[in-house]
Amino acid sequence: MEQASTSEQAQTLKEKQRQERERLILAAAEEVLYEKGYHDTSIDEIAARVGVAKGTVYLHFPSKEELVFAVFLHNFDAFVRAIDEALSEAMPPRQQLETILTCMYGGFYIKQIQLLYNSVDMKRLFEVRREQEPRPWEQLAARIASILEAGKARGDFDSVTPTSVQVATFFSLLSPRSYERLVLGEHMDVQELVQHLKHIYFNGIIAHKE
Known part of the structure; x- marks a missing residue:
């Protein structure tokens, strides 16, 4: 023994x-x-x-490609942990979704663009590997779906639109290309961008006339 x-x-x-x-x-x-x-x-x-x-x-x-993608996965795991630390059960569902947007645009994307989006070849490799390794995105999607369901149960969110569609729409806001074009290209303030994205997701683009 x-x-x-x-x-x-x-x-x-x-x-x-x-x-x-x-x-x-x-x-x-x-x-x-x-x-x-x-x-x-x-x-x-x-x-x-x-x-x-x-x-x-x-x-x-x-390979070097495997190592670079491992760096991305490591950073993504750290990002998810940061979300978990930032969220709390007392936080309303809408605020939780806003927090995820802020965390994503507030630091995660700038690292990924610097690391992965600095060459055409790297972009192609990254897209291929993302399809081969969907686990990180599936984990984040599950978190977002859970928050949306909680919001529906509270009456905060539209219960007619399927949660899967709401999740897909939320993910459409999480785009490193948008970050690169708006923040790095047009020099838009990150917090300003996040506020616009929050408004579009929760209020749409239709003008509310009195």
Whole structure:
């Protein structure tokens, strides 16, 4: 029993070391991507910053594309955790949806554009991988659907329109291309953009005449 316990402890330590090494690789990859962009990012430099052999990086991530997408998934998970921390049960459903919009445009998109949307090739790769790995978007969609259902139960939201349509419409507001064009291209203030998006989603674009 004692030998088995020692073996289990060794496996646990080995797994912790593996997880820490993977975390360091992701952090170094993000740094290099910020500094040099996708095409000039090399596995050699990432490995050097972590202090491991190039082959060690490939043990965790079989290609540079896989590593870059892993950086995105890591950031997306952090974004979802930030949403969970920002939301509270006491917060009305509409405010919860507004909080998600603010979190997305308030920081998440700027990181993704800097990391992933700085080349045509990277954009294409990202779109393909998003179809292959829908889990992050499905998790966020489930959260939004739950909030919408709670709002319908309270009488806050239209109960005629299917929740799936309301979710799809909300997702149409979450566009990195819109962020890139309006905020980076037209220099619109992020908070101003979020306010406009909130108004369109909850009030539509029809003028309400007295």
